[in-house]
Amino acid sequence: MSGGPDSLALLLLANAAVPERLAVATVDHGLRPESASEAAMVAELCAAYGIPHEILNVKVAAGNLQDRARKARYAALAGWMARSGLTALATGHHADDQAETLIMRLNRGSGVAGLAGVRARGVVPGTDLALLRPLIGWRREELARIVEASGIEPAQDPSNDDPRFDRARIREALKEADWLDVQGVAASAAFLAEAEGVMQWATQREWNEAVKVGEGEIVYTPAAPQPIRMRIIARAIGILGGEPRLSAVARLMQRLRNGKDATLGGVVARVDKGSWTFRREPPRRIKGPD
16 A cells, blocks of 8 residues: 555555454555655554555666556565465555546547456456455545544655646546546446456357467457457467557458458468468578678
């Protein structure tokens, strides 16, 4: 937990509900001068409540700052859980986070998987450990009131209001949109999560019934609708070592439907009667001097 109002509310509620089954970790990304003192504040608070606490220091690689920080955070938390014998991680995501995520992804043209937003239950990235979001039905202001009533002064991360980040700009815009029902938007994201579960089920069934994995190749005889076919293609390319984007998969599939071979992510896709065969692209031969 970061020491912000959302995570502090989660701590207070969890301590009231399951005080004997709770441990806390604070990830210090080292991106702000105040982060070390904020982590120390959380440690002191947990000590006062008798809750085990650990500070996890991580380094964030250059690039997409928020995405890299998220990946580093979950990797550190997974290691902490393994060391501590913990089987589930709870985070402070709430209904406003859900609405912001859905609108961000709508703005980017995301498919069903992206529009499903954050789910009430998932897995810690890269593991099979449970990831729980027990506050997903709560509003931000409700959680802030819980913290205020406790007399604790939460930490404030200035990046939450930094207009360089998409989420901060959308959050600011939503403050003015009093016509928007945030909990309604969050509910829609939950319904989309259910739809994504159906898509995953249908994709696995299509894979089981229409895909043959051989030595160095994957043969797919498509029978399902287009959205499922795209997922099958993406999985096949991923297995063969590629990392395809959804838009690129859509273009490749269109070529295959038109009877044309194609290459994507180092994988060659060929049309063979009613099937599509995927193989790794052979290494290019470098011609030496004569």
